[in-house]
Amino acid sequence: MSKEKELLIKARQSMKEKKEEVADDYYRLQYHIMPPAGLLNDPNGFIHFDGEYHLFHQLYPFDTTHGSKFWAHLKSTDLVNWQELPLALAPANPYESHGCYSGSAVDNDGTLTLIYTGNVKDEADNRETYQCLAVTEDGINFNKLGPVIKNQPTGYTRHFRDPKVWQKDGQWYMVIGTQTIDQEGRVLLFTSADLKEWELVGEVAGSNLGQLDDFGYMWECPDLFRLDDKEVLIAAPQGVAAEENLYNNIYQNGYLVGDLDYQTGQLEHNGFRELDQGFDFYASQTTLDEQGRRILLAWMGLPDQEEYYVERDNGWVHTLTIPRVLELGADNQVLQKPVSEMKKLRGAKEEYHNLKLQDEIIKLAGINGDVLELIAEFEIEDAAEFGVKLRCAADGSEETVITYDQETSELSFDRSNSGRGEDGVRRCEIDETEQLQLHFFMDTSSIELFVNDGKKVFTTRIYPQPSSQDIKFFAHSGAVKLNQVRKWELNN
Ligand code: FRU
Numbered sequence: 001m002s003k004e005k006e007l008l009i010k011a012r013q014s015m016k017e018k019k020e021e022v023a024d025d026y027y028r029l030q031y032h033i034m035p036p037a038g039l040l041n042d043p044n045g046f047i048h049f050d051g052e053y054h055l056f057h058q059l060y061p062f063d064t065t066h067g068s069k070f071w072a073h074l075k076s077t078d079l080v081n082w083q084e085l086p087l088a089l090a091p092a093n094p095y096e097s098h099g100c101y102s103g104s105a106v107d108n109d110g111t112l113t114l115i116y117t118g119n120v121k122d123e124a125d126n127r128e129t130y131q132c133l134a135v136t137e138d139g140i141n142f143n144k145l146g147p148v149i150k151n152q153p154t155g156y157t158r159h160f161r162d163p164k165v166w167q168k169d170g171q172w173y174m175v176i177g178t179q180t181i182d183q184e185g186r187v188l189l190f191t192s193a194d195l196k197e198w199e200l201v202g203e204v205a206g207s208n209l210g211q212l213d214d215f216g217y218m219w220e221c222p223d224l225f226r227l228d229d230k231e232v233l234i235a236a237p238q239g240v241a242a243e244e245n246l247y248n249n250i251y252q253n254g255y256l257v258g259d260l261d262y263q264t265g266q267l268e269h270n271g272f273r274e275l276d277q278g279f280d281f282y283a284s285q286t287t288l289d290e291q292g293r294r295i296l297l298a299w300m301g302l303p304d305q306e307e308y309y310v311e312r313d314n315g316w317v318h319t320l321t322i323p324r325v326l327e328l329g330a331d332n333q334v335l336q337k338p339v340s341e342m343k344k345l346r347g348a349k350e351e352y353h354n355l356k357l358q359d360e361i362i363k364l365a366g367i368n369g370d371v372l373e374l375i376a377e378f379e380i381e382d383a384a385e386f387g388v389k390l391r392c393a394a395d396g397s398e399e400t401v402i403t404y405d406q407e408t409s410e411l412s413f414d415r416s417n418s419g420r421g422e423d424g425v426r427r428c429e430i431d432e433t434e435q436l437q438l439h440f441f442m443d444t445s446s447i448e449l450f451v452n453d454g455k456k457v458f459t460t461r462i463y464p465q466p467s468s469q470d471i472k473f474f475a476h477s478g479a480v481k482l483n484q485v486r487k488w489e490l491n492n
Contacts, residue, residue: 004144007090011061011070014038018315025314026466027445030371031345031492032300033057033074033082033320039064039306040318042162042221042283043297044071045088045105048290049112052077054139055297056088056114057320058102064306064317069099071116075139079295079323080341088114088134088142095120095130095147102162102221102283103131106172108195112136115174115195117161118147127158131176133195148196153188156180162221164285165195168262175204175222177235184208185219185237189265202265205233205256211271216240216252221283224260224267227294228328231260233267234275236283245410245427246274250302253282257332270332277428278413278449278458286326294326295339300446300459308422310463311445321459322441322448335454338441346373346488355482357386357475367487368469374440376473377484380406380433384477388438390447391418391462392470399472400447400462404436411436411451419464428456441490 018037022028034040038061045056053076060067071089074082089100096118103116118130130147152160159179166173174190186206190198204224207215216237223234238251253276258269275284276298284298301309301318309317324336350366367374376388387403401414411430416423430436432452439450444466449458473482 002092004090004092007070007092008087011087011090014062021315025311025316027311027314027463028316029319029443029446031080031490032322032443032446035059035061035072035316035318036084037315038062039066039316040072040320041066041069041299041301041303042102043285043299043320044102044116045114046285046287046295046297047105047107047112048287049105049107050139051290053079053287053289054105054112055082056105059087061087064312064315066303068097069101069119071100071114073140078341078344079339080344085140089116089144093118093144093146096132097121104164104285106165106167106195108135112139113195114142115163115165117163119161129158129160131163131198149190149198152178153200156186156188159218164223166225173224173262174198175224175233177218177220177222179218180206183217185216185239187219187222187233187235201262204260204265204267205235205269207237210269214241215272220251221253221285223284223286225286225288225294227257227326227334230257230328230332231267232257232326232334233269234284234286237272245429248426249279249281250304251282253284253298255334257328257334273333275334275336276457276459277426278460279415279422279424279426280461281321281459293339296324296326296336297321298459300461305422309461310420319446324454324457327454329455333455336450336457337454338439338448338450342373342441345490345492347491348489350487352485353483355485356479357383357473357482358479359475359477361389361472361474363470363472364485367485368471369487369489370442370444370466370469371490372440372442373488373490374438374442374471375484375486376438376482378404378436378438379481379483380404380436381480382406382478383475383480386475386480387473389470389472389474390440390442391464391468392472393465393468394470398464398468400464402438402449404430409433411456413449413458413460415460415462418462419468421461421463426458426460430456
């Protein structure tokens with residue numbers, strides 16, 4: 001039996017053995033993509049191919065650590081109902097012995113083709129990286145074609161990974177994350193006629209290039225695509241210093257908008273902006289579908305902080321975000337909106353209209369729960385602060401608090417009393433001063449909050465007790481109108 005086959009069988013067996021331990025966990029999500037067991041991280045190979053969405057993700061099937069990664073594989077016709085397929089890639093060959101790391105998928109003239117990083121480490125922890133191809137004829141079994149780029153170009157370190165490939169005017173292009181020998185994070189552009197012979201075009205963006213001073217020692221997981229008449233580069237810089245409300249997570253995930261010069265590789269851009277204001281968002285990847293939508297998914301977690309994620313004790317860890325459509329808004333801001341297919345999950349509905357809160361905190365009959373979609377539309381009056389408390393315990397011991405502060409125009413997301421797991425507060429400024437729309441997707445241990453039609457998003461894991469299910473609305477020192485509250489139970 002081939003080493004690949006042997007590893008795939010071992011992985012499947014190991015995940016099967018943990019199935020019951022995993023299934024008993026309340027924090028297992030109801031409508032998000034999770035590993036059957038083991039550790040999930042980056043989404044990979046997201047593509048709309050032959051009428052179906054294929055999505056892969058990084059997986060260590062044997063336990064909840066960052067071991068040698070496999071690629072797990074799912075597919076869907078609607079982005080909501082996903083079918084789990086057999087694992088696609090196992091780290092079986094010498095050029096990928098320490099992991100089939102992140103990468104992307106393309107449609108190469110009708111053949112679904114994966115491009116990923118083969119990660120190799122020796123006993124002294126020295127790294128080598130190979131960019132590799134794998135193809136499938138049946139959409140399930142993958143044949144590895146081996147490395148097409150062996151190690152990094154001169155001037156860069158072996159932190160050289162996460163190829164994202166696309167085709168333009170019959171030519172292939174690839175962005176890849178790396179680090180210069182002076183420890184500056186960079187994204188490089190390569191080009192190829194056949195996916196096999198690749199040529200370096202140049203540096204797209206990075207730390208201490210253009211206006212990005214001291215912006216990280218490594219840039220991971222790049223993605224580059226056109227949105228309206230602009231190019232958007234997504235990247236995950238590591239080593240960016242926190243600045244007030246910005247860059248508060250261990251590593252960042254954000255974007256640059258501008259114009260790409262395909263001859264030099266350079267992106268003329270207007271600075272880096274974070275994609276998400278929450279605690280748990282990283283390594284996002286996009287694809288274009290047949291309807292022309294640019295859809296993004298991310299890992300709802302971060303590297304190097306495994307201890308924050310409580311489900312780790314139950315044989316699995318991490319989840320992906322729900323899929324979001326990207327749009328370019330005013331001032332070239334990238335907006336994120338939940339895909340409309342999410343409405344398929346909607347069950348029983350409760351709604352209220354034209355309420356007013358005046359120095360009070362209220363509950364509304366039927367507006368409570370843990371797995372739900374909630375839309376609250378506020379019209380701002382003179383309340384100094386107002387907002388929503390989610391997952392509140394009856395005895396007051398737990399709550400997750402979203403507060404708008406009128407004086408600072410800041411919205412805060414406070415998980416200091418959210419139960420188990422890591423606590424803290426994240427804040428961001430809101431431009432609108434008259435209305436505030438809060439659109440929540442809640443699952444057993446996650447909250448994704450879309451503010452004012454996707455202008456800001458907070459993505460966060462929380463670990464309250466199962467019984468903490470109250471929702472409260474509040475206004476302090478003045479009044480706010482609550483024009484609309486709508487809640488749907490979500491059924492998978
Ligand atoms: C980002 C990352 C990638 C790498 C992968 C390994 O989270 O570190 O750079 O390819 O995870 O699992």
